[in-house]
Amino acid sequence: MNLQGWVAWAPGRETPEAWRRWALAGEEGGDAAGSGALAAPPPLKSIPPLLRRRADAMGRAALHVLTRPEMPYGGQPLVLCSRLGEFRRSFELQAEMAREGRVSPQQFSMAVHNAIGGLFMMAEKAHAPLTALAAGAEGSLAGLQESAIQLADGAKVVWLLYCAEPLPEQYHFFAAPDERASHFALLFAWSAGDEFQLAPDAHSVQNGASRTASPLELLSFLLCPERDSICLSARGNWTLRRGTLRRGTLRRAARAGAGL
Amino acid sequence: MSDNLIQEIKAFIIESLDLEDLAPEDIEDDAPLFGDGLGLDSIDSLELGVGLQKRYSLKISAENEETRKIFSSARALADYVAAHRAL
Numbered sequence: 001m002n003l004q005g006w007v008a009w010a011p012g013r014e015t016p017e018a019w020r021r022w023a024l025a026g027e028e029g030g031d032a033a034g035s036g037a038l039a040a041p042p043p044l045k046s047i048p049p050l051l052r053r054r055a056d057a058m059g060r061a062a063l064h065v066l067t068r069p070e071m072p073y074g075g076q077p078l079v080l081c082s083r084l085g086e087f088r089r090s091f092e093l094q095a096e097m098a099r100e101g102r103v104s105p106q107q108f109s110m111a112v113h114n115a116i117g118g119l120f121m122m123a124e125k126a127h128a129p130l131t132a133l134a135a136g137a138e139g140s141l142a143g144l145q146e147s148a149i150q151l152a153d154g155a156k157v158v159w160l161l162y163c164a165e166p167l168p169e170q171y172h173f174f175a176a177p178d179e180r181a182s183h184f185a186l187l188f189a190w191s192a193g194d195e196f197q198l199a200p201d202a203h204s205v206q207n208g209a210s211r212t213a214s215p216l217e218l219l220s221f222l223l224c225p226e227r228d229s230i231c232l233s234a235r236g237n238w239t240l241r242r243g244t245l246r247r248g249t250l251r252r253a254a255r256a257g258a259g260l
Numbered sequence: 261m262s263d264n265l266i267q268e269i270k271a272f273i274i275e276s277l278d279l280e281d282l283a284p285e286d287i288e289d290d291a292p293l294f295g296d297g298l299g300l301d302s303i304d305s306l307e308l309g310v311g312l313q314k315r316y317s318l319k320i321s322a323e324n325e326e327t328r329k330i331f332s333s334a335r336a337l338a339d340y341v342a343a344h345r346a347l
Contacts, residue, residue: 050299053278105306106277 001148002193004157007065008219010184011039023223039183047123054106056086058165059116061185066120066161071189076157077129077150080117081143081215082164083136083179086110091168116163137176140218141232144190144198144240151192162186162215178214186219194243201231201239269338276311277304289335297333305331316345 008019041060044052046067055063062080066073090111093103109115114132121130129150135142139162147158163185172180212234213221221230221240229241270284273293277300291297294305308331312318318341320327330340 049279049281053280102310105310106303109303 001144001151001198002191002195003222004189004191005071006189006219006222007068007071007187008184009042009061009064014042019219020223023220026220047119051119051123054110055116055119056089056110056165057183058082058086058163058185059110059119061165061183062116062161062163063120063123065185065187066159067123071187073124073126073159074157075124075126075128076159076189077131077155078117078120079131079133079143079146079150079158079160080114081133081135081139081146081160081162082113083134083139084164084167084175085113085134086116086165087171088165088168091170117161137212138233138235140213140215141236141238143215144218144232145238147188147190148198151190157189157191160188160190162218164215182216184216186215188222197241197243198232199239199241201229201237201241265342266334266338269341270334272311272315273298273308273334273337276307287334290333293331293333293337308337312341316341318344 008016013019013022039057041057042064044055044060044063044067047055047063052060052063066078089107093107093111096103096107113134114130117130117132120126121128131146131150133139133142133146143160143162147160150158164179164182166181166183167175167179211231213230213232218230218232218240221227225242227242229239232238232240266289267284270287273279273287274282274284287298294300305327309320312320320330324330330336
């Protein structure tokens with residue numbers, strides 16, 4: 001796969017330069033993970049008011065990166081990948097049901113995982129394929145796999161969006177510490193090519209040296225050219241590696257040889 | 261029916277539907293709320309129905325043949341509220 005472009009937003013980190021500094025400093029979230037309090041969302045002036053009123057914290061961050069002038073949308077398939085989606089909305093709906101016995105139809109209509117992608121497609125008047133994924137701890141991998149599948153199926157470019165918003169405090173018990181306060185939207189444009197190779201990595205299985213990378217860690221890897229690979233699945237050992245298959249195979253062979 | 265109630269209904273519509281960037285004076289008394297006018301959709305009509313029940317204890321049945329007329333404009337909605345709300 002080739003990375004054609006990217007756009008990212010997190011509270012206090014809104015420019016490519018800020019993200020590069022963050023990646024080079026080796027932060028794994030930093031203040032992109034936030035304090036748990038909801039940051040002011042981007043203003044979204046390019047989305048019609050009747051559509052943007054329906055987006056919450058995560059949705060506004062997502063729509064912000066989807067509508068940046070530096071990466072104009074051209075009808076590409078969109079893969080929207082979020083572990084929990086706009087969970088604060090779902091939690092508030094449950095609280096409202098318990099409190100009043102009825103819920104807001106408007107909020108209920110948005111409480112599905114593909115709703116934010118739907119708002120974007122409506123704003124763009126687009127009819128492109130939209131895939132919404134909730135893939136647990138392996139969301140980074142699932143998003144890349146889906147993108148690779150769509151490229152293999154003939155798409156010229158696939159837009160892959162990762163997004164999250166801080167969890168309600170009542171659910172912190174169920175979440176990993178770095179997921180509790182995460183508020184970000186990361187958008188990647190992928191095309192077919194050999195800049196990066198996504199494949200199971202038998203070598204790191206043998207070494208047992210793998211862990212599952214979050215979307216923020218994936219971005220950090222992509223912004224650091226000297227890094228060779230990143231493990232996207234501790235279970236299946238899927239790895240995203242720089243370079244062609246041949247180059248990657250040779251490197252792995254060289255390392256395996258050195259280890260013997 | 262007073263102009264105050266029409267203004268109140270406009271504020272109620274804006275608040276119920278999160279119509280950011282809109283003020284009551286931006287909504288014309290007789291302009292259509294749905295379609296070409298304010299541009300509201302079917303989900304908004306459900307939201308207004310729930311809001312009317314909460315705010316004015318008014319229940320509008322989906323089978324009510326008058327529903328389309330009740331929601332046709334801010335003035336029509338104010339007329340309905342004035343005639344039916346609990347005193």
